[in-house]
Amino acid sequence: xxxxxxASAKLTDTVAFLGLTLQPRSIPEMNKLVEQGIxxxxxxxxxxxxxxxxxxxxxxxxLKEFYSHAHWTYVDGMPLVALGRLYGYPLxxxxxxxxxxxxxxxxxxxxxxxxxxxxxxxxxxxxEQGAAKLRNLYPGxxxxxxxxxxxxxxxxxxxxxxxxxxxxxxxxLLMVGMGMPRQEFWTQENFxxxxxxxILSSTGAALEYIAGATPTPPRWSGRIGLxxxxxxxxEPRRLFSRYLIEPxxxxxxxxxxxxxxxxxxxxxxxxxAAYAGSDEQASPIQMRGD
Numbered sequence: 701x702x703x704x705x706x707a708s709a710k711l712t713d714t715v716a717f718l719g720l721t722l723q724p725r726s727i728p729e730m731n732k733l734v735e736q737g738i739x740x741x742x743x744x745x746x747x748x749x750x751x752x753x754x755x756x757x758x759x760x761x762x763l764k765e766f767y768s769h770a771h772w773t774y775v776d777g778m779p780l781v782a783l784g785r786l787y788g789y790p791l792x793x794x795x796x797x798x799x800x801x802x803x804x805x806x807x808x809x810x811x812x813x814x815x816x817x818x819x820x821x822x823x824x825x826x827x828e829q830g831a832a833k834l835r836n837l838y839p840g841x842x843x844x845x846x847x848x849x850x851x852x853x854x855x856x857x858x859x860x861x862x863x864x865x866x867x868x869x870x871x872x873l874l875m876v877g878m879g880m881p882r883q884e885f886w887t888q889e890n891f892x893x894x895x896x897x898x899i900l901s902s903t904g905a906a907l908e909y910i911a912g913a914t915p916t917p918p919r920w921s922g923r924i925g926l927x928x929x930x931x932x933x934x935e936p937r938r939l940f941s942r943y944l945i946e947p948x949x950x951x952x953x954x955x956x957x958x959x960x961x962x963x964x965x966x967x968x969x970x971x972x973a974a975y976a977g978s979d980e981q982a983s984p985i986q987m988r989g990d
Contacts, residue, residue, distance in 0.1 A: 717787040718950075718957055719758060720749055721767070724775050724784070724795035727802050731809050733772060737898040738815060738872045745770045745887060748797070748902045750777035755946040756881050758953060763881045766888045770901070778925035779947075783954070787961065793923060799877075799906040800916055804837070810873060811838035818869055818896070820862070821848040821877030822907050830907030844869055845907070848878040854889045867895040877903035 714723050725733065730746075737744045747770040749757075757763050767773060774797050775781060784791040810817050819827060827845035835841050846865065851858040866874065874896035876883045887901040908914040917930035932943050 715784060715787075715789045715791070717784060717789070717961070718754065718953060720754065720780075721773060722749060722775055722780075722784075723772050724781075724789075724791055725797065726792075726794040727797055727805055730774060730797055730802060731805060734806065734873065734898050734900075735809065735813065738813075742771075742897055743894075743899075744772065744897070745891065745899050745901050746772045746774070747884065748774050748776040749780060750775075751779050751947060751950055752942050753880055753902075754780075754950055754953075755942075758949075760881060762888075763884060766881075766884045766901075769888065769891075776902070778922070778927075782925070786958070796922070798922060798927075799903050800909050801919070801922070803903075803906045803910060806873075807834050807838050807841055807843070810843075811841040814840070815842065815872040816870060817841070817843040817873045817875065818866055818871035819843060819845045819875045819877065819903070819907055820866070821875070821883070821903065822905065822911075822913075823847050823849065826911045826913045827907050829913070830911035833910050844871075848882075852878075852882065852886050859890070863890055863893050867893075871896045872898065874899045875903040875906065876901050877906050879904065 714721060716722070733746070736742075737746075747767060749767075753763075757767065775784075775791070775795055776798055778793070778796050781791045781793065781796050807817070809815075819831065821827065822830065822845075824847040827847050831843050831845045834843055846862060850862060853859060874894065876887050876899065878886065880902065883904070884901055887899055891899070905914050909916050915930075915934050917927045921927045921930050928939075928943050932939050
């Protein structure tokens with residue numbers, strides 16, 4: 701897909717900045733996209749980006765390769781909405797789509813359409829509790845689960861058995877939530893073998909929130925970009941680096957990329973535009989992976 705310039709970008713266009721390529725959409729638009737993929741019997745990877753994935757993207761070449769193969773990538777986080785606006789794109793608050801907000805509407809749609817849903821991730825107990833709660837909330841929902849604690853190496857006996865189980869279920873929608881970047885790597889490595897029409901590769905702790913195993917941040921906090929504070933307060937050891945160290949790395953990337961983007965746009969006599977991931981429009985940031 702080709703990125704639109706900030707001056708001409710519409711709400712559904714692909715936009716690109718800071719080494720990212722995104723297709724911002726609201727929750728209703730994401731539901732329509734998933735429905736289209738299933739109705740047309742596509743085989744799509746739908747991924748997302750937040751600040752944590754930006755940090756990982758510039759440090760792991762394998763993750764950069766994954767995102768280059770993803771068919772759609774939506775925005776998960778108000779900081780990316782703010783960054784997009786800084787680069788001149790007209791991103792809106794409702795184009796921030798988190799799994800906490802999206803899982804319910806998506807499962808409601810799945811139940812009404814008769815889709816078969818398979819969720820991979822979380823512990824066995826939490827996954828089963830989350831699935832049971834979803835079935836109660838949305839009668840008729842067809843959902844199966846498998847925990848995310850297995851030998852995910854390609855070719856391992858456990859991984860082969862899991863892929864066979866998923867394919868035997870023939871899911872319309874496969875949700876992969878094993879934390880970044882493990883969930884993305886697993887999706888990429890097993891994509892060719894999977895029998896699913898739409899793969900949500902970055903659902904993280906979606907079922908943990910549904911099951912109540914992880915406290916759900918107040919929804920007002922997400923709309924104003926403060927959800928991270930709530931999450932950090934509840935999981936300080938796990939999230940300390942993500943929220944208090946990684947953003948400084950991203951700030952450095954921004955300080956390198958934004959002036960170059962503005963200067964390049966000035967030379968071309970147009971509004972500043974970032975690259976679209978093509979060979980002809982390379983990102984001005986070239987980071988070496990670990």
